[in-house]
Amino acid sequence: MQNLGYYNGKYDLIENMMIPMTDRVHWFGDGVYDATCARNYQIMELKAHIDRFFNSAKALNINLGFDKEYLADLLQELVHKLDEGDLFVYWQVTRGGNGFRSHSYDSEVKANLWITITPEKVTKIDKKFKLTMMEDKRYQYCNIKTLNLIPSVLAAQFAKEKNCDETVFHRGNIVTECAHSNIHILKDGKLITHPADEYILPGIARANLIKVCHALNIEVEERPFTLEELFAADEIIVSSSGDLCNSAYELDGKAIGGKDEKTLSKIQKYIADKWLKD
Known part of the structure; x- marks a missing residue:
């Protein structure tokens, strides 16, 4: 079939x-x-x-x-x-x-x-994402995968119309997640990711990313991070079931990331060797 x-x-x-x-x-x-x-x-x-x-x-x-x-x-x-x-x-x-x-x-x-x-094929690990962002106006059941996805649909269309790959949600100054992905940052050799509370989906790829970092002795901080931290991050990582660990290079027309390719490559190689080998 x-x-x-x-x-x-x-x-x-x-x-x-x-x-x-x-x-x-x-x-x-x-x-x-x-x-x-x-x-x-x-x-x-x-x-x-x-x-x-x-x-x-x-x-x-x-x-x-x-x-x-x-x-x-x-x-x-x-x-x-x-x-x-x-x-x-x-x-x-x-x-x-x-x-x-x-x-x-x-x-x-x-x-x-x-x-x-x-x-459908999983996104190649070396594809880099172009991002945009919008205020997160969703309810506080983001941790439940309900069928009520209109806010995410609108955010995905927003990204498409701006020729971007994803839309980053933020509540005020706090970054939460993306339209259909989790988002994380690398800073000073550490992975920083929003905690798995009611404001984000507890992504399976997110959980695997954390496990990979632990295996590689990369420190992990599960805490909210700000828009300022996002723009100042050494690397930005987007993860989902179809995009296991892809970095981003642009957010609303501003260059982002590209400052710790050594750590990023180490994580991506581990993930590619484990899940993406034929």
């Missing part, structure tokens, strides 16, 4: 799949999701992504109706139905209880499981 769509046990090409109008996603975006990439049919960091997915569902009181092992086995089974092995693997649940529109719900009804799998 060139791509795959799945809904509650049925699967086909995505363009052939139909979702009931009574699914609560249409009215409320009532659900959570997670996503990662597969290389050579092997899903990257699957356990960590599934753990985060279950945490998101629990935070919204969604009755999944299946366990982690079932989901892992299903995803691994479905990726092997694709014609090629470098893939974007996405899954979500929407709250069960299909029916006419009602804000309240029956917490005993099992969720609806969606999966889509499409060809």
Whole structure:
């Protein structure tokens, strides 16, 4: 198959799949999701992504109706139905209880499981990002991967229209994350990253970046950092499931980073050797 769509046990090409109008996603975006990439049919960091997915569902009181092992086995089974092995693997649940529109719900009804799998390659580690920024006006549930992504959609479009790769969010003077990535800085040989609180998504690539730094004896500070620190950083790193550790060279027309390529290259080589080798 060139791509795959799945809904509650049925699967086909995505363009052939139909979702009931009574699914609560249409009215409320009532659900959570997670996503990662597969290389050579092997899903990257699957356990960590599934753990985060279950945490998101629990935070919204969604009755999944299946366990982690079932989901892992299903995803691994479905990726092997694709014609090629470098893939974007996405899954979500929407709250069960299909029916006419009602804000309240029956917490005993099992969720609806969606999966889509499409060809996609992980971004090359040496690609450098051009950034822009905007005020972070999102609510304080950024740590939950809900389906309500309008602020991120607007921020991604903002970047696209400015011919940039990502939009950096900030709350006042504090940098939080990007439209669909985490952001970190290197300064004086240390990695500085916003703490995993309600203002950012606890990215799996972010967690791996921290582990890599520990393995390389690079000090890590999990603390908020400012816009001034961002502009003055030795290097700026953007990370996500598809962009594992990419540096940035420009932010709103100003040159940034490029002052500690030795440390950056050490981190990127470790990540490339572990996750990106054929």
